[in-house]
Amino acid sequence: MAQLIDGKKISADIKEELRLEVETLKEKGVSVCLAVVQVGEDPASCVYVRNKTRACAYIGIESKSYELPESTTEEELEELIEQLNQDPSINGILVQLPLPAHIDEDRIINLIHPSKDVDGFHPINVGRLWTGEDGFLSCTPAGIIQLLKRSHITLEGKECVIMGRSNIVGKPMAALLLRENATVTIAHSKTENLKELTKRADILIVAVRKPKFVTAEYIKEGAVVIDVGMHRNENNKLCGDVDFADVEPQASAITPVPGGVGPMTIAMLMENCVKTVRE
Numbered sequence: 001m002a003q004l005i006d007g008k009k010i011s012a013d014i015k016e017e018l019r020l021e022v023e024t025l026k027e028k029g030v031s032v033c034l035a036v037v038q039v040g041e042d043p044a045s046c047v048y049v050r051n052k053t054r055a056c057a058y059i060g061i062e063s064k065s066y067e068l069p070e071s072t073t074e075e076e077l078e079e080l081i082e083q084l085n086q087d088p089s090i091n092g093i094l095v096q097l098p099l100p101a102h103i104d105e106d107r108i109i110n111l112i113h114p115s116k117d118v119d120g121f122h123p124i125n126v127g128r129l130w131t132g133e134d135g136f137l138s139c140t141p142a143g144i145i146q147l148l149k150r151s152h153i154t155l156e157g158k159e160c161v162i163m164g165r166s167n168i169v170g171k172p173m174a175a176l177l178l179r180e181n182a183t184v185t186i187a188h189s190k191t192e193n194l195k196e197l198t199k200r201a202d203i204l205i206v207a208v209r210k211p212k213f214v215t216a217e218y219i220k221e222g223a224v225v226i227d228v229g230m231h232r233n234e235n236n237k238l239c240g241d242v243d244f245a246d247v248e249p250q251a252s253a254i255t256p257v258p259g260g261v262g263p264m265t266i267a268m269l270m271e272n273c274v275k276t277v278r279e
């Protein structure tokens with residue numbers, strides 16, 4: 001039986017630590033405010049935004065919601081971002097992705113001031129990550145590092161394989177694992193002999209955006225398996241990129257979906273929000 005890595009519990013621990021820190025900050029007259037910007041009403045995005053504003057409320061972070069219609073132009077969104085950049089009462093800016101197809105995501109990300117970039121997507125923060133300077137970390141990879149550390153899984157010298165090369169998960173995940181002295185390989189859709197590669201992994205991070213893509217054949221006996229996927233099946237049930245029932249007997253530790261990486265993404269967003277006001 002594999003150890004179940006409980007993201008719900010670990011994220012609750014982190015949120016409790018942050019709640020106490022925010023309480024102390026309030027006594028010193030310091031408050032935190034997050035601007036949450038959503039364009040359109042994609043149902044999944046609505047759930048994610050609600051998770052984020054709820055977490056803010058729990059921790060004592062103020063949140064201001066900006067719900068814009070699907071028809072919002074890029075110029076209108078840019079104007080809002082610039083206004084939030086200038087507003088000293090706003091500490092962090094979160095623009096929920098994906099944006100509608102007529103808006104250039106990269107342009108918007110580049111516009112958010114790096115000091116308010118709590119998603120850690122701005123190229124300045126990406127550069128800081130790769131050079132080892134202090135900055136905002138991409139929430140999902142940062143959450144995965146916390147999951148592993150707080151589960152007492154050592155990273156130093158371990159062979160880590162990341163499946164997926166996105167700017168949001170795969171690439172920053174590689175940087176963070178390197179920082180922990182792991183040996184890192186990124187596999188992607190063009191990788192040859194994929195299973196041979198993934199079977200070498202002591203720690204396999206799966207972010208391929210394909211439901212139940214990874215089966216036992218991809219896994220070395222005793223590997224740690226981290227599932228970043230988030231899909232809804234025919235019965236509206238959540239599942240990941242990993243076929244959990246098939247892989248679990250082969251793994252030494254594994255994250256469930258839901259209750260694995262997802263809650264950690266939210267916890268690390270909260271961490272970044274608090275970081276905006278730390279000394």
Ligand code: BQF
Nearest residue numbers: 047048051097230258259260262263265266
């Ligand atoms: C859980 C996200 C894909 C694309 C854009 C808790 C979340 C999810 C699951 C959540 C995600 C996924 C978020 C659980 C935010 C994670 O209990 O398992 C929380 O809210 N997430 C997002 O903002 O954008 C996404 C996945």
